[in-house]
Amino acid sequence: MGMNVGSSSTTEDEGIVDINTTPLIDVMLVLLIMLIITIPMQTHSVSMDLPQGNPPPSTEPDPQIDTVSIDFDNTITWNGEPVPDEAALQAHFTEAAAMPVQPEMHIHPDRLANYKTVAHVLADAQRLGITKLGIIGNDQFMDAQ
Numbered sequence: 086m087g088m089n090v091g092s093s094s095t096t097e098d099e100g101i102v103d104i105n106t107t108p109l110i111d112v113m114l115v116l117l118i119m120l121i122i123t124i125p126m127q128t129h130s131v132s133m134d135l136p137q138g139n140p141p142p143s144t145e146p147d148p149q150i151d152t153v154s155i156d157f158d159n160t161i162t163w164n165g166e167p168v169p170d171e172a173a174l175q176a177h178f179t180e181a182a183a184m185p186v187q188p189e190m191h192i193h194p195d196r197l198a199n200y201k202t203v204a205h206v207l208a209d210a211q212r213l214g215i216t217k218l219g220i221i222g223n224d225q226f227m228d229a230q
Contacts, residue, residue, distance in 0.1 A: 149188035151181055152221075153206060157197035161206065175209055182214035189217045 153174075154162045161168045168174045181188055190210060194203045210218055 148186070150191060151177075151188050152191045152193055153210075155192070155194040155198045155203055155206060157195045159199050159202045161202075171209075174206070175213060178210055178213040178215055187215070187217055189219065190215050191219055191221045193222045194220070 152164055154165075156162070161174060163174070163177050168177065181190065192203070192206060192210070207218070
């Protein structure tokens with residue numbers, strides 16, 4: 086499979102029958118660019134009539150927030166009042182879960198509290214139906230080294 090340089094079967098008067106597509110591609114690209122430039126930019130905006138003025142005050146009361154604190158000696162307090170035993174803590178959780186609008190529950194563990202106590206309080210809250218639960222005071226754990 087080689088090139089046929091000096092063969093006598095072709096003469097110099099014969100033309101090349103293949104069409105040269107390079108100028109066609111160049112012209113097509115120029116036309117495409119001109120089409121893209123001349124098409125006006127479409128703005129994708131939605132016109133809305135927004136209300137003017139201040140909104141009316143909310144009729145719903147502010148949500149109640151209950152705080153469960155776990156001190157360094159693993160004593161548990163509910164909104165600042167000490168919880169004497171496990172049954173009282175579970176009664177508080179059951180009462181909060183039964184409210185029509187469940188209050189937000191903030192768990193605030195001390196840095197020196199046992200993990201077991203904190204995990205037990207979180208498990209009790211979840212098991213008894215508390216859904217709005219958050220842990221606050223995480224900044225104290227950042228410099229724990």
